[in-house]
Amino acid sequence: MTVREADKRVLQTPFHSRTSALCETNLWSPWKAYTVVDCYSVLTNEYFAIRNATAVFDLTPMTKYRITGKDGLAYLDKLMTRKMGKLSPGRVMYSVWCNDLGHVLDDGTVFHLKENHWRLCSQERHLDWLLATAMGFDVDIDDETDDVTGLAVQGPTSCQTLKTMNLQGVENLKPFQLKYFPFDGTELMVSRTGFTGDLGYELWIAPAHAETLWDALFAAGKPYGILPIGTHALDIVRIEAGFIQAGVDFVPALEVVRAGRGRSPFELGLDWLVQFDKPVFNGRKALLEEKEKGSRYRFVRLDVEGNKPANESFIYNGKKEIVGHVTSATWSPSAKMNIALASLDMPWGRTDDEIYTEVYYNRELQWNRLMARCRVVGGAFFDPPRRRKTPPLNY
Amino acid sequence: MKKYDAIVIGAGHNGLTNAAYLAKAGLDVLVLEKNPYIGGATVSRSLYEGWTYSNCSYVCSLFRPEIYRDLELARYGLQIIPYEGGITFMKNGDYFGNYADDERHHREIARHSKRDANAYHRYTADVSRQTRLIRPFMMRTPPDPTSFKPRDVMELIYIIKTYWDLGEEILYDTIRFWTMSVGDFLDEYFESSIIKAHLAGAGIIGTALGVYSPGTAYVLLHHYMGDVDGTIGAWGFARGGMGSIAKALADAFQSFGGEIKVDAGVDKILVSNGRVKGVVLENGDEYHANTVVSNLDPKRTFLKIMEEKDLPADVVKKAKNFKIRGSSGKLNISLDGMPSFYAIPKDHELLKADFHFIDSMERMERAYDDWKNGTWSKDPYLDTLIPTQVDPTMAPPGKHMMTIFVQYCPPKVEGKDWTDEQRDAFGKTVIDQISEYSPDFKDLILHAEIRTPREMENEVGLTEGNIFHGELTMDQLLFNRPFPGYAQYRGPVKGMYMSGSGTHPGGGVMGAPGANSAKEILRDLRRKNTVPEAFSDE
Numbered sequence: 001m002t003v004r005e006a007d008k009r010v011l012q013t014p015f016h017s018r019t020s021a022l023c024e025t026n027l028w029s030p031w032k033a034y035t036v037v038d039c040y041s042v043l044t045n046e047y048f049a050i051r052n053a054t055a056v057f058d059l060t061p062m063t064k065y066r067i068t069g070k071d072g073l074a075y076l077d078k079l080m081t082r083k084m085g086k087l088s089p090g091r092v093m094y095s096v097w098c099n100d101l102g103h104v105l106d107d108g109t110v111f112h113l114k115e116n117h118w119r120l121c122s123q124e125r126h127l128d129w130l131l132a133t134a135m136g137f138d139v140d141i142d143d144e145t146d147d148v149t150g151l152a153v154q155g156p157t158s159c160q161t162l163k164t165m166n167l168q169g170v171e172n173l174k175p176f177q178l179k180y181f182p183f184d185g186t187e188l189m190v191s192r193t194g195f196t197g198d199l200g201y202e203l204w205i206a207p208a209h210a211e212t213l214w215d216a217l218f219a220a221g222k223p224y225g226i227l228p229i230g231t232h233a234l235d236i237v238r239i240e241a242g243f244i245q246a247g248v249d250f251v252p253a254l255e256v257v258r259a260g261r262g263r264s265p266f267e268l269g270l271d272w273l274v275q276f277d278k279p280v281f282n283g284r285k286a287l288l289e290e291k292e293k294g295s296r297y298r299f300v301r302l303d304v305e306g307n308k309p310a311n312e313s314f315i316y317n318g319k320k321e322i323v324g325h326v327t328s329a330t331w332s333p334s335a336k337m338n339i340a341l342a343s344l345d346m347p348w349g350r351t352d353d354e355i356y357t358e359v360y361y362n363r364e365l366q367w368n369r370l371m372a373r374c375r376v377v378g379g380a381f382f383d384p385p386r387r388r389k390t391p392p393l394n395y
Numbered sequence: 396m397k398k399y400d401a402i403v404i405g406a407g408h409n410g411l412t413n414a415a416y417l418a419k420a421g422l423d424v425l426v427l428e429k430n431p432y433i434g435g436a437t438v439s440r441s442l443y444e445g446w447t448y449s450n451c452s453y454v455c456s457l458f459r460p461e462i463y464r465d466l467e468l469a470r471y472g473l474q475i476i477p478y479e480g481g482i483t484f485m486k487n488g489d490y491f492g493n494y495a496d497d498e499r500h501h502r503e504i505a506r507h508s509k510r511d512a513n514a515y516h517r518y519t520a521d522v523s524r525q526t527r528l529i530r531p532f533m534m535r536t537p538p539d540p541t542s543f544k545p546r547d548v549m550e551l552i553y554i555i556k557t558y559w560d561l562g563e564e565i566l567y568d569t570i571r572f573w574t575m576s577v578g579d580f581l582d583e584y585f586e587s588s589i590i591k592a593h594l595a596g597a598g599i600i601g602t603a604l605g606v607y608s609p610g611t612a613y614v615l616l617h618h619y620m621g622d623v624d625g626t627i628g629a630w631g632f633a634r635g636g637m638g639s640i641a642k643a644l645a646d647a648f649q650s651f652g653g654e655i656k657v658d659a660g661v662d663k664i665l666v667s668n669g670r671v672k673g674v675v676l677e678n679g680d681e682y683h684a685n686t687v688v689s690n691l692d693p694k695r696t697f698l699k700i701m702e703e704k705d706l707p708a709d710v711v712k713k714a715k716n717f718k719i720r721g722s723s724g725k726l727n728i729s730l731d732g733m734p735s736f737y738a739i740p741k742d743h744e745l746l747k748a749d750f751h752f753i754d755s756m757e758r759m760e761r762a763y764d765d766w767k768n769g770t771w772s773k774d775p776y777l778d779t780l781i782p783t784q785v786d787p788t789m790a791p792p793g794k795h796m797m798t799i800f801v802q803y804c805p806p807k808v809e810g811k812d813w814t815d816e817q818r819d820a821f822g823k824t825v826i827d828q829i830s831e832y833s834p835d836f837k838d839l840i841l842h843a844e845i846r847t848p849r850e851m852e853n854e855v856g857l858t859e860g861n862i863f864h865g866e867l868t869m870d871q872l873l874f875n876r877p878f879p880g881y882a883q884y885r886g887p888v889k890g891m892y893m894s895g896s897g898t899h900p901g902g903g904v905m906g907a908p909g910a911n912s913a914k915e916i917l918r919d920l921r922r923k924n925t926v927p928e929a930f931s932d933e
């Protein structure tokens with residue numbers, strides 16, 4: 001019996017022939033419509049490919065929208081909390097977008113691909129909201145998730161790898177810049193973006209060229225320690241970089257059912273993305289009000305005492321009252337810190353607050369519990385200078 | 396003339412750790428290093444253009460994560476990348492591959508002995524039990540068992556209790572373990588000689604003892620008690636070479652206002668009225684401080700840079716009798732490409748870790764016989780790695796750097812000083828052994844640094860070239876390191892301290908001796924302690 005493509009439980013990405021051949025563990029998970037690798041072989045090797053060499057991650061399932069039309073910029077300016085005016089062609093911007101309550105629907109990147117042509121990349125699906133906001137603007141919006149595929153190429157030797165792949169001038173790309181290169185008879189778009197907080201690029205191409213791209217990349221990267229990585233390794237580095245993830249560190253506003261589950265940008269530590277000096281944008285009124293009245297929650301990055309990751313833990317104040325919970329946690333092999341992202345009730349999470357997390361851990365089937373003191377830190381846990389240098393130093 | 400609060404002699408990684416914690420406590424600290432570069436045995440230098448060697452130590456596991464974190468060494472660029480794999484090549488053309496994941500490892504041992512594959516689980520549990528016992532003592536000052544000071548008594552009780560809680564049987568096992576030979580220990584678990592040979596290496600590295608000499612089981616433990624990111628027993632590469640550790644420590648030290656002078660060999664520690672007052676350099680310059688820390692090994696400290704007249708006679712005697720026999724050599728090689736090996740496909744993942752070319756403990760014991768006879772092993776035990784398969788920073792793309800640790804290599808050849816010809820012949824012995832297993836290795840060699848104990852003594856100041864600043868045998872461990880009565884980092888002269896690998900918990904790139912010593916110094920100076928508590932495994 002043949003099964004219609006659309007009826008399949010999970011879909012395969014255009015890189016599947018390559019990723020499946022390399023996936024020794026057979027550990028896969030669904031990500032949106034697709035099945036993707038969690039860990040190809042050895043987690044630490046994949047993690048260190050990102051922080052030491054070149055790591056390749058299949059981005060196919062990222063939700064992608066094509067936005068075209070002469071009102072595109074004005075439209076995006078209304079959609080996003082951040083001013084989009086400076087987003088000239090060839091640039092990328094990170095932002096969040098909110099509903100009218102000022103709660104975050106998602107975070108993502110806007111690529112100004114060409115004159116009057118943008119791409120919005122996000123974790124969740126938003127077409128309904130995007131179209132609702134488009135009323136009155138001369139724009140076309142289309143889901144292009146399956147028309148464009150992508151690879152994240154990240155790590156200190158990633159630029160060398162791309163240069164060796166003959167992408168001339170790629171070293172001149174500044175962070176959040178994009179450029180087109182001829183490749184395999186088509187256009188390859190390369191942006192200096194990523195979810196790792198390290199030097200890195202994302203490569204975008206039509207699915208028909210996916211395998212050729214993969215092969216060229218791995219051939220070029222061989223002397224630079226190239227390795228495919230799965231979602232598990234990526235999760236560690238994104239926490240090290242202090243990046244939040246929809247569905248993990250916050251509930252996308254569209255899905256919120258229970259009271260108090262939505263989060264504003266302020267409540268996710270993203271104040272810098274909210275720019276009130278533009279007159280109109282979704283959620284502006286509510287956010288202005290919140291700014292005056294104060295937020296309900298504070299999102300913090302924590303340095304947790306000891307070495308046991310504080311996954312799924314409560315946060316307590318000095319009086320042993322619950323004041324929040326950890327959303328993501330890991331031991332950071334690069335910062336050599338026990339790190340966590342956490343959502344706290346106001347006013348907790350001020351720099352000098354005495355707060356603890358309750359860590360449970362298992363040793364030979366016996367559970368133990370400890371209260372670990374937490375220190376609130378500003379900025380990324382791990383922030384190598386190579387992330388910003390242009391052209392990047394050789395490793 | 397400016398007076399410092401403290402002077403640390405020797406910019407080895409322990410000296411730098413010590414200095415960093417003193418400076419962090421607000422002291423004005425000067426580090427004096429005889430070489431034009433820092434790091435001591437934790438050093439990386441470029442001797443051939445485009446390549447960087449880790450000239451002495453080459454892999455990292457023992458370095459205390461508490462220090463790494465507390466001094467924020469990641470911010471100063473330090474990165475330790477764990478590796479897994481390992482392989483021992485066999486004379487008959489076969490090999491044993493030391494896979495890290497349980498099932499592949501089991502399958503691979505079973506290829507040599509099905510029973511051993513299963514016995515390995517018993518072996519790991521027993522070794523883990525021992526490492527678990529010893530790890531908490533790394534960041535603690537050993538008690539003085541003859542003292543009645545409350546602190547010593549409490550610490551002794553703590554130790555006794557830790558072991559007593561285990562029950563009688565395990566206590567006996569522990570005592571045996573600490574005194575037996577690695578050979579006897581492995582014979583209790585395994586029947587296959589290749590498995591034993593692969594595991595026995597850790598029991599003799601850096602040690603002037605053979606696999607069947609009592610005390611070598613502990614040396615194995617010493618190599619298993621570290622960790623990388625919480626994986627106990629794991630080893631890793633320092634990105635950019637082991638010198639990155641010294642560099643990061645130096646940066647941390649300087650961030651606290653510390654000062655380092657290189658090309659500043661200390662001739663003598665100045666003592667007057669039974670207390671230190673500073674040091675005088677080989678060039679005659681003097682620097683003054685009421686606290687002077689020696690990061691040199693105990694023999695050099697007490698017999699070279701201190702005057703006998705300033706020391707109690709028993710210390711001079713103990714220093715003279717201190718066991719610090721050199722037994723190791725090192726080759727660092729620039730390679731034009733990745734060598735291939737007859738036994739396995741090119742670029743095999745097992746090559747990303749340590750590889751060896753000796754397949755039985757009998758061969759290892761014979762290698763030791765050569766050392767006893769005053770010459771280098773003709774069929775040596777090699778601990779070989781090619782870190783550039785992982786680290787992109789130490790050789791040009793596609794090229795490689797190989798580090799070869801050689802056991803055994805004597806401090807003198809048949810009682811006489813090494814000659815350059817002998818050194819080269821020693822290098823040739825090593826290269827020839829590898830060439831038996833690799834068709835193209837010899838042709839790929841672009842440059843080789845060959846180091847016998849002579850070079851190690853002359854360049855790093857390791858007496859007899861002993862890599863651990865003194866042997867790791869029970870009579871020189873814990874409260875006996877370096878000597879009974881002096882295991883708490885304090886020297887026999889007021890204001891004088893020790894911080895090097897010759898103190899507890901001993902050799903290796905660990906940082907613990909330096910940190911523990913700083914804690915004692917700050918205590919004496921009534922300063923706030925800056926040294927972090929150890930993480931708990933529990």
Ligand SMILES: Cc1cc2nc3c(=O)[nH]c(=O)nc-3n(C[C@H](O)[C@H](O)[C@H](O)COP(=O)(O)OP(=O)(O)OC[C@H]3O[C@@H](n4cnc5c(N)ncnc54)[C@H](O)[C@@H]3O)c2cc1C
Binds near residue numbers: 456
């Ligand atoms: C060949 C070799 C391989 C090794 N491999 C490993 C390994 O892979 N992993 C591991 O963990 N350990 C290894 N070790 C052991 C480890 O490197 C040492 O135990 C450790 O580095 C010693 O550090 P330290 O700070 O105690 O002393 P040192 O590093 O010996 O520092 C002493 C410093 O004092 C300086 N000095 C000497 N005399 C004077 C003077 N008169 N005046 C001023 N300065 C002076 C020296 O130049 C040196 O910088 C190895 C050692 C060697 C030699």
